Amino acid sequence: MKVAIVHEWLTTLGGSEKVVLEFKKIFPEAPIYTLVFNEEKLGNYFDKNEVITSYLQHIPLAKKKHQLFLSFMPKAFERFDLREYDLILTSSSAFAKGVISSPKSIHICYCHTPPRYIWDLSYEYLKDYNFLVRWYLEKKFHYLRMWDTLAANRVDYFIANSNYIANRIKKFYKREAKVIYPPVDVQYFTPSYEKVEDFYLIVSRLVSYKRVDLAVEVFNRISKKLIVIGDGPEYKKLKAMAKRNIEFMGFQPDSVIREMYRKCKALIFPGVEDFGIVPVEVQACGRPVIAYKEGGVLETVIENKTGIFFDKQDVESLIKAIGKFEKEIDTFDSRFIRKNAERFGQERFREQIKNFIFEIVGDKT
Missing domain, CATH: 3.40.50 (Rossmann fold)
Incomplete structure:
Protein backbone atom coordinates (compact mmCIF):
# COMPACT_ATOMS: atom_id res chain seq x y z
CA MET A 1 0.00 0.00 0.00
CA VAL A 184 2.74 8.31 26.29
CA ASP A 185 6.45 7.62 26.76
CA VAL A 186 6.14 5.56 29.93
CA GLN A 187 9.61 4.12 29.27
CA TYR A 188 11.16 7.56 29.75
CA PHE A 189 8.87 8.91 32.47
CA THR A 190 9.60 6.52 35.32
CA PRO A 191 9.56 6.74 39.14
CA SER A 192 12.65 7.23 41.27
CA TYR A 193 10.87 6.36 44.56
CA GLU A 194 13.05 8.92 46.33
CA LYS A 195 11.73 11.20 49.05
CA VAL A 196 8.99 13.54 47.83
CA GLU A 197 9.65 17.25 48.30
CA ASP A 198 7.23 19.83 49.67
CA PHE A 199 5.87 21.45 46.50
CA TYR A 200 3.06 21.09 44.01
CA LEU A 201 3.61 21.24 40.26
CA ILE A 202 2.00 22.56 37.09
CA VAL A 203 3.33 21.64 33.63
CA SER A 204 1.38 23.50 30.97
CA ARG A 205 1.34 25.93 28.11
CA LEU A 206 0.39 29.22 29.69
CA VAL A 207 -2.78 30.05 27.77
CA SER A 208 -6.08 31.16 29.25
CA TYR A 209 -8.14 27.98 28.80
CA LYS A 210 -5.58 25.94 30.80
CA ARG A 211 -6.82 27.85 33.89
CA VAL A 212 -3.38 28.21 35.49
CA ASP A 213 -4.71 31.52 36.82
CA LEU A 214 -7.05 29.53 39.09
CA ALA A 215 -4.12 27.59 40.57
CA VAL A 216 -2.13 30.80 41.09
CA GLU A 217 -5.08 32.39 42.90
CA VAL A 218 -5.45 29.32 45.13
CA PHE A 219 -1.77 29.07 46.04
CA ASN A 220 -1.65 32.81 46.71
CA ARG A 221 -4.27 32.15 49.35
CA ILE A 222 -2.98 28.89 50.91
CA SER A 223 0.74 29.90 50.77
CA LYS A 224 1.98 26.44 49.83
CA LYS A 225 4.80 26.13 47.31
CA LEU A 226 3.83 25.81 43.65
CA ILE A 227 6.25 25.39 40.75
CA VAL A 228 5.01 26.23 37.25
CA ILE A 229 6.82 24.84 34.18
CA GLY A 230 5.81 26.19 30.79
CA ASP A 231 5.64 29.29 28.64
CA GLY A 232 3.01 31.13 26.68
CA PRO A 233 1.13 34.43 26.27
CA GLU A 234 -0.12 34.36 29.91
CA TYR A 235 3.39 34.09 31.40
CA LYS A 236 3.89 37.74 32.39
CA LYS A 237 0.33 38.16 33.64
CA LEU A 238 0.47 35.05 35.82
CA LYS A 239 3.90 35.87 37.20
CA ALA A 240 2.76 39.39 38.08
CA MET A 241 -0.23 38.11 40.06
CA ALA A 242 1.75 35.38 41.89
CA LYS A 243 3.14 35.68 45.41
CA ARG A 244 6.64 34.60 46.43
CA ASN A 245 5.63 30.99 47.15
CA ILE A 246 4.97 30.45 43.41
CA GLU A 247 7.98 29.85 41.16
CA PHE A 248 7.92 30.10 37.36
CA MET A 249 10.58 28.05 35.58
CA GLY A 250 9.52 28.80 32.00
CA PHE A 251 10.12 26.23 29.27
CA GLN A 252 12.12 23.19 30.41
CA PRO A 253 13.38 20.05 28.62
CA ASP A 254 11.89 16.63 29.37
CA SER A 255 14.83 15.74 31.64
CA VAL A 256 13.96 18.57 34.02
CA ILE A 257 10.23 17.88 33.79
CA ARG A 258 10.79 14.22 34.68
CA GLU A 259 12.87 15.22 37.71
CA MET A 260 10.14 17.59 38.90
CA TYR A 261 7.43 14.98 38.30
CA ARG A 262 9.33 12.57 40.54
CA LYS A 263 9.83 15.08 43.36
CA CYS A 264 6.44 16.82 43.52
CA LYS A 265 3.72 16.04 46.04
CA ALA A 266 1.14 16.11 43.25
CA LEU A 267 0.38 17.65 39.87
CA ILE A 268 -2.26 20.39 39.79
CA PHE A 269 -4.40 20.14 36.65
CA PRO A 270 -7.08 22.85 36.67
CA GLY A 271 -8.07 22.91 32.97
CA VAL A 272 -10.08 20.68 30.65
CA GLU A 273 -8.11 18.56 28.18
CA ASP A 274 -9.29 16.24 25.43
CA PHE A 275 -6.97 13.52 26.75
CA GLY A 276 -4.21 15.14 28.81
CA ILE A 277 -0.76 13.61 28.39
CA VAL A 278 0.79 15.50 31.34
CA PRO A 279 -1.38 13.77 33.99
CA VAL A 280 -0.35 10.39 32.55
CA GLU A 281 3.34 11.35 32.50
CA VAL A 282 3.29 12.35 36.15
CA GLN A 283 1.49 9.12 37.07
CA ALA A 284 4.15 7.20 35.13
CA CYS A 285 6.61 8.81 37.57
CA GLY A 286 4.51 7.52 40.47
CA ARG A 287 2.96 10.81 41.56
CA PRO A 288 -0.77 11.61 41.88
CA VAL A 289 -2.92 14.27 40.21
CA ILE A 290 -5.33 16.86 41.58
CA ALA A 291 -7.55 17.61 38.59
CA TYR A 292 -10.76 19.35 37.56
CA LYS A 293 -13.38 16.65 37.06
CA GLU A 294 -13.99 16.95 33.33
CA GLY A 295 -12.41 15.80 30.08
CA GLY A 296 -9.84 13.12 29.46
CA VAL A 297 -8.62 12.90 33.08
CA LEU A 298 -11.79 10.99 33.91
CA GLU A 299 -10.35 8.17 31.77
CA THR A 300 -6.73 8.35 32.97
CA VAL A 301 -7.00 9.16 36.70
CA ILE A 302 -8.58 6.75 39.20
CA GLU A 303 -10.26 8.79 41.91
CA ASN A 304 -8.75 8.36 45.39
CA LYS A 305 -6.24 5.88 43.95
CA THR A 306 -4.11 7.86 41.50
CA GLY A 307 -5.55 11.30 42.15
CA ILE A 308 -8.29 13.53 43.52
CA PHE A 309 -10.90 15.46 41.53
CA PHE A 310 -12.52 18.81 42.27
CA ASP A 311 -16.00 19.53 40.91
CA LYS A 312 -15.95 23.25 40.09
CA GLN A 313 -13.34 25.48 38.47
CA ASP A 314 -13.30 27.84 41.40
CA VAL A 315 -11.01 28.69 44.30
CA GLU A 316 -12.98 27.01 47.06
CA SER A 317 -13.35 23.72 45.22
CA LEU A 318 -9.62 23.44 44.46
CA ILE A 319 -8.65 24.44 48.01
CA LYS A 320 -10.95 21.73 49.35
CA ALA A 321 -9.35 19.13 47.06
CA ILE A 322 -5.83 20.09 48.13
CA GLY A 323 -6.89 19.90 51.78
CA LYS A 324 -8.32 16.42 51.21
CA PHE A 325 -5.12 15.34 49.48
CA GLU A 326 -2.94 16.62 52.34
CA LYS A 327 -4.91 14.47 54.79
CA GLU A 328 -4.81 11.36 52.59
CA ILE A 329 -1.36 11.69 50.97
CA ASP A 330 -0.03 8.56 52.69
CA THR A 331 -2.78 6.43 51.12
CA PHE A 332 -1.47 6.96 47.56
CA ASP A 333 0.68 4.06 46.39
CA SER A 334 3.36 5.15 43.88
CA ARG A 335 3.62 1.67 42.41
CA PHE A 336 -0.12 1.45 41.81
CA ILE A 337 -0.07 4.92 40.24
CA ARG A 338 2.78 3.87 37.94
CA LYS A 339 0.91 0.69 36.98
CA ASN A 340 -2.13 2.74 35.97
CA ALA A 341 -0.01 4.85 33.60
CA GLU A 342 1.60 1.86 31.91
CA ARG A 343 -1.61 1.08 30.00
CA PHE A 344 -1.03 4.20 27.84
Whole structure:
Protein backbone atom coordinates (compact mmCIF):
# COMPACT_ATOMS: atom_id res chain seq x y z
CA MET A 1 0.00 0.00 0.00
CA LYS A 2 1.04 3.58 -0.61
CA VAL A 3 0.47 5.53 2.60
CA ALA A 4 0.45 9.28 3.29
CA ILE A 5 0.44 10.94 6.70
CA VAL A 6 -1.22 14.34 7.08
CA HIS A 7 -0.92 16.77 9.99
CA GLU A 8 -1.87 20.42 10.52
CA TRP A 9 1.57 21.92 11.17
CA LEU A 10 4.94 20.81 12.48
CA THR A 11 6.01 23.80 14.58
CA THR A 12 6.26 22.48 18.16
CA LEU A 13 6.47 18.99 19.63
CA GLY A 14 3.16 18.34 21.35
CA GLY A 15 0.89 15.34 21.76
CA SER A 16 -0.42 15.44 18.18
CA GLU A 17 3.11 15.58 16.74
CA LYS A 18 4.05 12.55 18.85
CA VAL A 19 1.16 10.70 17.22
CA VAL A 20 2.69 11.55 13.82
CA LEU A 21 6.03 10.14 14.99
CA GLU A 22 4.28 6.89 15.95
CA PHE A 23 2.56 6.77 12.55
CA LYS A 24 6.02 7.05 10.96
CA LYS A 25 7.22 4.07 13.00
CA ILE A 26 4.34 2.03 11.60
CA PHE A 27 4.81 3.33 8.03
CA PRO A 28 8.42 4.55 7.76
CA GLU A 29 8.19 5.13 3.98
CA ALA A 30 5.13 7.39 4.23
CA PRO A 31 5.65 11.11 3.48
CA ILE A 32 4.16 13.70 5.82
CA TYR A 33 1.96 16.40 4.31
CA THR A 34 1.64 19.52 6.47
CA LEU A 35 0.96 23.24 6.11
CA VAL A 36 4.24 24.48 7.57
CA PHE A 37 7.37 22.82 8.95
CA ASN A 38 9.65 24.63 11.41
CA GLU A 39 12.86 22.73 10.78
CA GLU A 40 14.73 24.83 13.34
CA LYS A 41 12.54 23.44 16.14
CA LEU A 42 11.64 19.98 14.87
CA GLY A 43 14.45 19.08 12.50
CA ASN A 44 15.76 16.52 15.01
CA TYR A 45 12.45 14.67 14.94
CA PHE A 46 11.35 14.89 11.30
CA ASP A 47 13.42 14.46 8.13
CA LYS A 48 12.85 17.47 5.89
CA ASN A 49 13.15 15.20 2.82
CA GLU A 50 10.04 13.33 3.99
CA VAL A 51 7.94 16.43 4.77
CA ILE A 52 5.81 18.02 2.04
CA THR A 53 4.58 21.50 2.89
CA SER A 54 1.92 23.82 1.47
CA TYR A 55 2.44 27.21 -0.15
CA LEU A 56 2.11 28.76 3.33
CA GLN A 57 5.64 27.53 4.08
CA HIS A 58 7.02 30.34 1.93
CA ILE A 59 4.97 33.15 3.46
CA PRO A 60 6.83 35.28 6.04
CA LEU A 61 5.81 34.56 9.68
CA ALA A 62 3.84 31.41 8.75
CA LYS A 63 6.30 29.01 10.40
CA LYS A 64 6.18 30.91 13.69
CA LYS A 65 2.71 32.50 13.60
CA HIS A 66 0.61 29.99 11.69
CA GLN A 67 -2.50 31.02 13.66
CA LEU A 68 -2.56 34.27 11.64
CA PHE A 69 -3.38 32.27 8.50
CA LEU A 70 -6.41 30.40 9.82
CA SER A 71 -8.71 31.33 6.94
CA PHE A 72 -6.17 30.13 4.33
CA MET A 73 -5.79 26.66 5.83
CA PRO A 74 -8.83 24.85 4.37
CA LYS A 75 -7.88 25.63 0.76
CA ALA A 76 -4.22 24.87 1.46
CA PHE A 77 -5.15 21.33 2.53
CA GLU A 78 -7.44 20.90 -0.46
CA ARG A 79 -4.53 21.70 -2.79
CA PHE A 80 -2.52 18.65 -1.72
CA ASP A 81 -2.66 16.00 -4.46
CA LEU A 82 -3.11 12.66 -2.69
CA ARG A 83 -4.60 10.66 -5.57
CA GLU A 84 -1.74 8.15 -5.66
CA TYR A 85 -2.22 6.93 -2.07
CA ASP A 86 -4.19 3.89 -0.94
CA LEU A 87 -4.28 4.89 2.74
CA ILE A 88 -4.32 8.40 4.20
CA LEU A 89 -3.71 8.80 7.93
CA THR A 90 -4.49 12.22 9.35
CA SER A 91 -3.56 13.45 12.81
CA SER A 92 -6.00 16.30 13.17
CA SER A 93 -7.23 18.85 15.68
CA ALA A 94 -8.26 21.38 13.03
CA PHE A 95 -8.27 21.15 9.23
CA ALA A 96 -5.98 18.27 8.18
CA LYS A 97 -8.99 15.97 7.83
CA GLY A 98 -10.17 18.16 4.94
CA VAL A 99 -7.71 16.79 2.40
CA ILE A 100 -9.30 15.50 -0.78
CA SER A 101 -8.60 11.86 -1.64
CA SER A 102 -9.49 9.62 -4.54
CA PRO A 103 -12.44 7.17 -4.45
CA LYS A 104 -10.04 4.19 -4.17
CA SER A 105 -8.25 5.49 -1.07
CA ILE A 106 -9.14 4.96 2.59
CA HIS A 107 -8.96 8.01 4.85
CA ILE A 108 -8.56 7.35 8.59
CA CYS A 109 -8.55 10.40 10.85
CA TYR A 110 -7.02 10.23 14.32
CA CYS A 111 -8.98 13.14 15.80
CA HIS A 112 -7.56 14.95 18.83
CA THR A 113 -10.64 17.19 18.90
CA PRO A 114 -13.03 19.04 16.63
CA PRO A 115 -11.45 22.54 16.59
CA ARG A 116 -12.57 24.18 19.79
CA TYR A 117 -12.06 27.79 18.70
CA ILE A 118 -14.74 27.50 16.01
CA TRP A 119 -17.10 25.30 18.01
CA ASP A 120 -17.64 25.33 21.79
CA LEU A 121 -14.82 27.76 22.74
CA SER A 122 -15.52 30.39 20.08
CA TYR A 123 -17.12 32.76 22.62
CA GLU A 124 -14.15 32.40 24.95
CA TYR A 125 -11.77 33.00 22.05
CA LEU A 126 -13.58 36.13 20.86
CA LYS A 127 -14.36 37.84 24.16
CA ASP A 128 -11.12 39.85 24.45
CA TYR A 129 -11.35 41.43 20.98
CA ASN A 130 -13.01 44.74 20.13
CA PHE A 131 -16.29 44.92 18.22
CA LEU A 132 -14.79 45.18 14.71
CA VAL A 133 -12.36 42.28 15.18
CA ARG A 134 -15.12 40.15 16.74
CA TRP A 135 -17.43 40.92 13.81
CA TYR A 136 -14.74 39.91 11.31
CA LEU A 137 -13.81 36.71 13.17
CA GLU A 138 -17.44 35.68 13.68
CA LYS A 139 -17.92 35.76 9.89
CA LYS A 140 -14.78 33.69 9.41
CA PHE A 141 -15.80 31.22 12.10
CA HIS A 142 -19.22 30.79 10.46
CA TYR A 143 -17.51 29.81 7.21
CA LEU A 144 -14.99 27.57 8.99
CA ARG A 145 -17.76 25.71 10.85
CA MET A 146 -19.47 24.90 7.57
CA TRP A 147 -16.20 23.83 5.96
CA ASP A 148 -15.23 21.73 8.99
CA THR A 149 -18.52 19.84 8.82
CA LEU A 150 -17.96 19.20 5.12
CA ALA A 151 -14.36 18.10 5.80
CA ALA A 152 -15.54 15.56 8.38
CA ASN A 153 -17.62 13.91 5.65
CA ARG A 154 -14.43 13.25 3.67
CA VAL A 155 -13.20 10.92 6.43
CA ASP A 156 -13.96 7.22 6.05
CA TYR A 157 -13.13 6.23 9.65
CA PHE A 158 -12.61 8.30 12.79
CA ILE A 159 -10.38 7.37 15.71
CA ALA A 160 -10.82 9.49 18.85
CA ASN A 161 -8.10 10.01 21.46
CA SER A 162 -10.61 9.51 24.31
CA ASN A 163 -14.26 8.74 24.95
CA TYR A 164 -14.64 12.42 25.74
CA ILE A 165 -13.59 13.30 22.18
CA ALA A 166 -15.64 10.46 20.67
CA ASN A 167 -18.69 12.16 22.18
CA ARG A 168 -17.61 15.52 20.71
CA ILE A 169 -17.17 13.93 17.27
CA LYS A 170 -20.68 12.50 17.54
CA LYS A 171 -22.05 15.87 18.69
CA PHE A 172 -20.49 18.06 15.98
CA TYR A 173 -19.99 15.64 13.07
CA LYS A 174 -22.72 13.03 13.76
CA ARG A 175 -20.11 10.27 13.31
CA GLU A 176 -19.04 7.29 15.41
CA ALA A 177 -15.38 6.95 16.41
CA LYS A 178 -13.15 4.16 17.65
CA VAL A 179 -11.29 5.17 20.84
CA ILE A 180 -7.52 4.61 20.90
CA TYR A 181 -5.66 6.51 23.59
CA PRO A 182 -2.60 8.48 22.40
CA PRO A 183 0.98 7.33 23.06
CA VAL A 184 2.74 8.31 26.29
CA ASP A 185 6.45 7.62 26.76
CA VAL A 186 6.14 5.56 29.93
CA GLN A 187 9.61 4.12 29.27
CA TYR A 188 11.16 7.56 29.75
CA PHE A 189 8.87 8.91 32.47
CA THR A 190 9.60 6.52 35.32
CA PRO A 191 9.56 6.74 39.14
CA SER A 192 12.65 7.23 41.27
CA TYR A 193 10.87 6.36 44.56
CA GLU A 194 13.05 8.92 46.33
CA LYS A 195 11.73 11.20 49.05
CA VAL A 196 8.99 13.54 47.83
CA GLU A 197 9.65 17.25 48.30
CA ASP A 198 7.23 19.83 49.67
CA PHE A 199 5.87 21.45 46.50
CA TYR A 200 3.06 21.09 44.01
CA LEU A 201 3.61 21.24 40.26
CA ILE A 202 2.00 22.56 37.09
CA VAL A 203 3.33 21.64 33.63
CA SER A 204 1.38 23.50 30.97
CA ARG A 205 1.34 25.93 28.11
CA LEU A 206 0.39 29.22 29.69
CA VAL A 207 -2.78 30.05 27.77
CA SER A 208 -6.08 31.16 29.25
CA TYR A 209 -8.14 27.98 28.80
CA LYS A 210 -5.58 25.94 30.80
CA ARG A 211 -6.82 27.85 33.89
CA VAL A 212 -3.38 28.21 35.49
CA ASP A 213 -4.71 31.52 36.82
CA LEU A 214 -7.05 29.53 39.09
CA ALA A 215 -4.12 27.59 40.57
CA VAL A 216 -2.13 30.80 41.09
CA GLU A 217 -5.08 32.39 42.90
CA VAL A 218 -5.45 29.32 45.13
CA PHE A 219 -1.77 29.07 46.04
CA ASN A 220 -1.65 32.81 46.71
CA ARG A 221 -4.27 32.15 49.35
CA ILE A 222 -2.98 28.89 50.91
CA SER A 223 0.74 29.90 50.77
CA LYS A 224 1.98 26.44 49.83
CA LYS A 225 4.80 26.13 47.31
CA LEU A 226 3.83 25.81 43.65
CA ILE A 227 6.25 25.39 40.75
CA VAL A 228 5.01 26.23 37.25
CA ILE A 229 6.82 24.84 34.18
CA GLY A 230 5.81 26.19 30.79
CA ASP A 231 5.64 29.29 28.64
CA GLY A 232 3.01 31.13 26.68
CA PRO A 233 1.13 34.43 26.27
CA GLU A 234 -0.12 34.36 29.91
CA TYR A 235 3.39 34.09 31.40
CA LYS A 236 3.89 37.74 32.39
CA LYS A 237 0.33 38.16 33.64
CA LEU A 238 0.47 35.05 35.82
CA LYS A 239 3.90 35.87 37.20
CA ALA A 240 2.76 39.39 38.08
CA MET A 241 -0.23 38.11 40.06
CA ALA A 242 1.75 35.38 41.89
CA LYS A 243 3.14 35.68 45.41
CA ARG A 244 6.64 34.60 46.43
CA ASN A 245 5.63 30.99 47.15
CA ILE A 246 4.97 30.45 43.41
CA GLU A 247 7.98 29.85 41.16
CA PHE A 248 7.92 30.10 37.36
CA MET A 249 10.58 28.05 35.58
CA GLY A 250 9.52 28.80 32.00
CA PHE A 251 10.12 26.23 29.27
CA GLN A 252 12.12 23.19 30.41
CA PRO A 253 13.38 20.05 28.62
CA ASP A 254 11.89 16.63 29.37
CA SER A 255 14.83 15.74 31.64
CA VAL A 256 13.96 18.57 34.02
CA ILE A 257 10.23 17.88 33.79
CA ARG A 258 10.79 14.22 34.68
CA GLU A 259 12.87 15.22 37.71
CA MET A 260 10.14 17.59 38.90
CA TYR A 261 7.43 14.98 38.30
CA ARG A 262 9.33 12.57 40.54
CA LYS A 263 9.83 15.08 43.36
CA CYS A 264 6.44 16.82 43.52
CA LYS A 265 3.72 16.04 46.04
CA ALA A 266 1.14 16.11 43.25
CA LEU A 267 0.38 17.65 39.87
CA ILE A 268 -2.26 20.39 39.79
CA PHE A 269 -4.40 20.14 36.65
CA PRO A 270 -7.08 22.85 36.67
CA GLY A 271 -8.07 22.91 32.97
CA VAL A 272 -10.08 20.68 30.65
CA GLU A 273 -8.11 18.56 28.18
CA ASP A 274 -9.29 16.24 25.43
CA PHE A 275 -6.97 13.52 26.75
CA GLY A 276 -4.21 15.14 28.81
CA ILE A 277 -0.76 13.61 28.39
CA VAL A 278 0.79 15.50 31.34
CA PRO A 279 -1.38 13.77 33.99
CA VAL A 280 -0.35 10.39 32.55
CA GLU A 281 3.34 11.35 32.50
CA VAL A 282 3.29 12.35 36.15
CA GLN A 283 1.49 9.12 37.07
CA ALA A 284 4.15 7.20 35.13
CA CYS A 285 6.61 8.81 37.57
CA GLY A 286 4.51 7.52 40.47
CA ARG A 287 2.96 10.81 41.56
CA PRO A 288 -0.77 11.61 41.88
CA VAL A 289 -2.92 14.27 40.21
CA ILE A 290 -5.33 16.86 41.58
CA ALA A 291 -7.55 17.61 38.59
CA TYR A 292 -10.76 19.35 37.56
CA LYS A 293 -13.38 16.65 37.06
CA GLU A 294 -13.99 16.95 33.33
CA GLY A 295 -12.41 15.80 30.08
CA GLY A 296 -9.84 13.12 29.46
CA VAL A 297 -8.62 12.90 33.08
CA LEU A 298 -11.79 10.99 33.91
CA GLU A 299 -10.35 8.17 31.77
CA THR A 300 -6.73 8.35 32.97
CA VAL A 301 -7.00 9.16 36.70
CA ILE A 302 -8.58 6.75 39.20
CA GLU A 303 -10.26 8.79 41.91
CA ASN A 304 -8.75 8.36 45.39
CA LYS A 305 -6.24 5.88 43.95
CA THR A 306 -4.11 7.86 41.50
CA GLY A 307 -5.55 11.30 42.15
CA ILE A 308 -8.29 13.53 43.52
CA PHE A 309 -10.90 15.46 41.53
CA PHE A 310 -12.52 18.81 42.27
CA ASP A 311 -16.00 19.53 40.91
CA LYS A 312 -15.95 23.25 40.09
CA GLN A 313 -13.34 25.48 38.47
CA ASP A 314 -13.30 27.84 41.40
CA VAL A 315 -11.01 28.69 44.30
CA GLU A 316 -12.98 27.01 47.06
CA SER A 317 -13.35 23.72 45.22
CA LEU A 318 -9.62 23.44 44.46
CA ILE A 319 -8.65 24.44 48.01
CA LYS A 320 -10.95 21.73 49.35
CA ALA A 321 -9.35 19.13 47.06
CA ILE A 322 -5.83 20.09 48.13
CA GLY A 323 -6.89 19.90 51.78
CA LYS A 324 -8.32 16.42 51.21
CA PHE A 325 -5.12 15.34 49.48
CA GLU A 326 -2.94 16.62 52.34
CA LYS A 327 -4.91 14.47 54.79
CA GLU A 328 -4.81 11.36 52.59
CA ILE A 329 -1.36 11.69 50.97
CA ASP A 330 -0.03 8.56 52.69
CA THR A 331 -2.78 6.43 51.12
CA PHE A 332 -1.47 6.96 47.56
CA ASP A 333 0.68 4.06 46.39
CA SER A 334 3.36 5.15 43.88
CA ARG A 335 3.62 1.67 42.41
CA PHE A 336 -0.12 1.45 41.81
CA ILE A 337 -0.07 4.92 40.24
CA ARG A 338 2.78 3.87 37.94
CA LYS A 339 0.91 0.69 36.98
CA ASN A 340 -2.13 2.74 35.97
CA ALA A 341 -0.01 4.85 33.60
CA GLU A 342 1.60 1.86 31.91
CA ARG A 343 -1.61 1.08 30.00
CA PHE A 344 -1.03 4.20 27.84
CA GLY A 345 2.40 3.27 26.42
CA GLN A 346 3.69 3.80 22.88
CA GLU A 347 3.90 0.14 21.84
CA ARG A 348 0.27 -0.38 22.88
CA PHE A 349 -0.69 2.61 20.68
CA ARG A 350 1.11 1.26 17.60
CA GLU A 351 -0.39 -2.18 18.07
CA GLN A 352 -3.94 -0.85 18.37
CA ILE A 353 -3.53 1.41 15.33
CA LYS A 354 -2.15 -1.48 13.24
CA ASN A 355 -4.99 -3.75 14.35
CA PHE A 356 -7.59 -1.12 13.46
CA ILE A 357 -6.09 -0.59 10.00
CA PHE A 358 -5.84 -4.35 9.44
CA GLU A 359 -9.54 -4.78 10.24
CA ILE A 360 -10.33 -2.28 7.47
CA VAL A 361 -7.85 -3.09 4.71
CA GLY A 362 -6.90 -6.69 5.51
CA ASP A 363 -3.53 -7.96 4.35
CA LYS A 364 -2.89 -5.11 1.89
CA THR A 365 -0.55 -3.53 4.46
